[in-house]
Amino acid sequence: MPEVSGQEIHTSTYIAQCLQEMGIRIKKNIAGYGVLGILEGDPDKKCVAVRADMDALPIQENNRSAYQSLNQGVMHACGHDAHMAMVLGAAQLLSTNRPQGTVKFIFQPREEKPPGGAKDMIKAGVLEDPKVDGVIATHITNAFPCGTIALADQMAMALADDFHLSIFGRGSHGAEPHKSLDTILITAQVIQALQNIVARRVNPVYAAVISIGTIHGGTSQNIIPDRVDLTGTVRCLDVTLRDEMLEDIHQVLSGITSAWGANYELNYIYGYPPVKNHPLTNGWVLDAVASLKGSLPICLQKLEHSMMAGEDFAYFGLKVPSTFFFTGAGNQNCQQPWHNNCFDIDEDALVFGSSVMATIAWKICSEQKQEE
Numbered sequence: 001m002p003e004v005s006g007q008e009i010h011t012s013t014y015i016a017q018c019l020q021e022m023g024i025r026i027k028k029n030i031a032g033y034g035v036l037g038i039l040e041g042d043p044d045k046k047c048v049a050v051r052a053d054m055d056a057l058p059i060q061e062n063n064r065s066a067y068q069s070l071n072q073g074v075m076h077a078c079g080h081d082a083h084m085a086m087v088l089g090a091a092q093l094l095s096t097n098r099p100q101g102t103v104k105f106i107f108q109p110r111e112e113k114p115p116g117g118a119k120d121m122i123k124a125g126v127l128e129d130p131k132v133d134g135v136i137a138t139h140i141t142n143a144f145p146c147g148t149i150a151l152a153d154q155m156a157m158a159l160a161d162d163f164h165l166s167i168f169g170r171g172s173h174g175a176e177p178h179k180s181l182d183t184i185l186i187t188a189q190v191i192q193a194l195q196n197i198v199a200r201r202v203n204p205v206y207a208a209v210i211s212i213g214t215i216h217g218g219t220s221q222n223i224i225p226d227r228v229d230l231t232g233t234v235r236c237l238d239v240t241l242r243d244e245m246l247e248d249i250h251q252v253l254s255g256i257t258s259a260w261g262a263n264y265e266l267n268y269i270y271g272y273p274p275v276k277n278h279p280l281t282n283g284w285v286l287d288a289v290a291s292l293k294g295s296l297p298i299c300l301q302k303l304e305h306s307m308m309a310g311e312d313f314a315y316f317g318l319k320v321p322s323t324f325f326f327t328g329a330g331n332q333n334c335q336q337p338w339h340n341n342c343f344d345i346d347e348d349a350l351v352f353g354s355s356v357m358a359t360i361a362w363k364i365c366s367e368q369k370q371e372e
Contacts (some may be wrong), residue, residue: 001014001069001070001071002056002057002069002071002074002075002076002081003054003055003056003071003074004056004057004058004074004112004113004286005055005109005111005112005113006032006033006055006109006110006113007033007055008032008033008054008055008110009033010107011033011055012028012029012033012035012053012054012107012109012156015035015054015084015088015107016028016035016330018088019035019037019088019091019105020310022091022092022095022368023095023127024037024038024039024091024095024105025037025038025039025040026038027069028030029121030121030124030126031109031110031117031120031121031198032109032110032117032120032125032307033054033109034054034106034109034117034120034121034124034126035103035105035107035362036104036105036106036107036121036126037091037104037105037107038102038104038105039091039094039095039098039099039102039103039104039105040102041098041099041100041101041102041103041365042101042102043102043130043369044340044368044369045099045100045101045102045365045366045367045369046101046133046364046366046367046368046369047101047102047103047104047130047131047133047365047366047369048102048103048104048132048133048134048135048136048360048361048364048365049103049104049105049106049126049127049132049134049135049136049316050087050090050103050104050105050135050136050357050360050361051087051108051135051136051137051177051313051316052080052084052086052087052105052106052107052108052137053080053083053084053108053109053112053117053313054080054084054109054111055080055109055110055111055113056069056074056075056076056078056080056081056107056112056232057074057075057076057077057078057111057112057123057339058073058074059073059074059075059077059341060072060073060075060341061077061341062341062342062358063074063342063343063344065343065344070130073124075272075341075343076337077338077339077340077341077343078112078339078343079139079140079141079329079338079343079345080111082140082316082327082329082345082349082350082353083137083138083139083140083198083353085328085350085354086138086140086350086353086354086357087105087107087328087354087357088360089350089351089353089354089358090104090105090354090355090357090358091105091263092354093101093354093355093358093362094208094358094361094362096098097362098228099361099362099363099366100275100366101366101367101369102130102363102365103361103365103366104126104129104132106121106126106135106326108121108312111311111312111313113196113219114160114162114269114271114272114312115271115312116272116312116315117312118312118313118314118315118316119312119315122316122319125126126196126315127319127320128175132320133257133320133321133364133369134280134281134284134320134321134322134323134364134372135281135306135313135316135317135321135322135323136281136284136322136323136325136357136360136361137316137322137323137324137325138284138324138325138326138327138353138356138357139311139315139324139325139326139327139329140326140327140329140345140349140353141326141328141329141330141331141338142327142328142329142330142334142335142343142345143288143326143328143337144301144328144329144330145328145330145331146328146329146330146331146346146348146349147296147297147298147299147328147348147349147352148298148299148300148301148326148327149285149289149298149299149300149301149325149326149327149328149352149356150227150300150302150303150325150326150328150329151277151282151285151286151300151301151303151323151325151326152277152302152303152306152324153277153282153302153304154276154277155237155274155275155276155277155306156275156276156277156303156306156307156311156323156324156325156326157274157275157306157307157308157309157310157311157314157324158207158209158235158236158237158274158275158306158308158309159234159235159236159237159238159239159242159271159272159273159274159310159314160233160234160309160311161233161234161268161269161271162231162232162233162234162269162271163227163231163232163233163234163249163266163267163268163269164229164230164231164266164267164269165190165230165231165232165253165263165264165265165266165267166227166228166229166264167183167186167187167190167217167227167229167230167257167262167263167264167270168180168226168262168263168264168265169181169182169183169186169225169226169227169262169263170226170262171183171223171224171225171226172223172224172291173222173224174221174222174223174224175222176296177224177332180224181226181260181261181262182224182260183217183224183225183226183227183228183262184217184218184224184225184228185254185260186228186257186260186262186271187215187217187230189226189256190230190253190256190257190264191212191230193252193256193291194210194212194232194249194252195210196302197210197245197248197249197252198245200211201244201245201248202236202241202245202330204304206236206237206238206241207235207236207237207306207308208236209233209234209235209308210232210233210234210237210245210249211232211235212230212231213231213232213233213245213257214229214231215228215229215230216228216229216230216309217229225305230292230354231366234246235308235309235310236248237274237306238274239273239274240330246268249266249268250266253266259319260296268353271310272310272311272312272314272315273315273318274306274313274314275310275311275313275314275317275324276314276317276346277317277320277322277323277324278317278321278323280321281291281322281323282323284323284326284360284363284364285302285323285356285360285362287360288355288356288360288363289356291359291363292355292356292359296351296352296355298352298355298356303326304344310360311324318359325356327349327352327353327356328349328352329345329346329347329349330345330346331346333346334346338361359371
């Protein structure tokens with residue numbers, strides 16, 4: 001029963017019910033439909049939070065399985081259902097073998113739709129009372145086989161900005177292009193030039209992406225339209241590079257449109273910052289994987305390159321030490337990327353994600369809080 005961003009009504013109700021059945025205290029309707037579970041312990045011991053996102057995507061599922069979407073046009077194509085399942089799994093483990101300190105289970109809405117739900121949940125106080133010493137989250141991925149835990153030393157995910165672009169010209173009959181300011185032709189040149197910003201203006205040792213996602217223009221095959229609208233995304237790992245790329249985008253748009261006597265309007269939307277792992281919480285993940293090797297066929301994979309997707313989990317890392325690791329779920333039948341209408345996972349992966357999070361919480365929550 002997937003639900004899109006901001007509409008996680010039944011999802012949050014189900015999550016709250018599961019936590020209550022485990023004897024975990026809950027707070028509901030945080031930042032919309034967010035849920036916070038609190039497994040309370042000794043206030044003098046450390047407090048760890050584990051986080052899952054809840055929302056789905058407006059995609060019609062093309063899988064055929066017992067758990068395929070029953071909501072037309074909505075699908076958990078990014079694995080948020082798996083994230084919720086893993087955090088609930090960790091909650092189940094910890095509620096039956098309670099740690100000494102406090103564990104918080106953060107179920108966050110609206111990750112897929114900027115400005116996201118993380119900032120609002122933080123503002124609502126999910127990291128306080130008691131204060132959280134670190135936050136852990138995971139993302140399921142078919143890029144690694146089931147049983148793999150992939151971890152980045154620092155940058156786990158890129159900053160993610162969006163833009164809306166309009167090209168304004170002059171319409172005419174398709175048989176009289178000389179009377180137009182052809183927005184279709186101008187748009188074609190703009191798209192090519194935007195791609196060349198990454199190819200020729202960005203140092204090739206730096207990761208960067210400019211992608212156009214939608215184009216809308218024209219009403220008939222023989223009418224040159226007076227306007228074309230585009231949307232796209234910009235991704236990189238550094239805010240300084242983002243600013244330089246934005247200057248280049250304006251230069252390209254100004255140069256091409258003015259050369260043809262046309263105009264443009266760019267609405268640039270600053271999105272999520274980069275997801276940066278903290279050495280402290282990375283150490284928690286490394287220790288947990290090492291301790292689980294005797295009981296699970298688990299392996300650690302160093303993430304050599306940051307994922308260029310974005311995540312509002314980044315906001316948690318701006319407040320407290322945090323780590324975002326990846327749980328491999330790929331097999332010969334599950335190789336589709338995120339946001340694909342056939343995305344599916346090896347469900348055995350859920351055990352690994354839950355076990356890592358529960359092991360971290362149980363161990364760290366046995367440690368004494370440091371005096372501030």
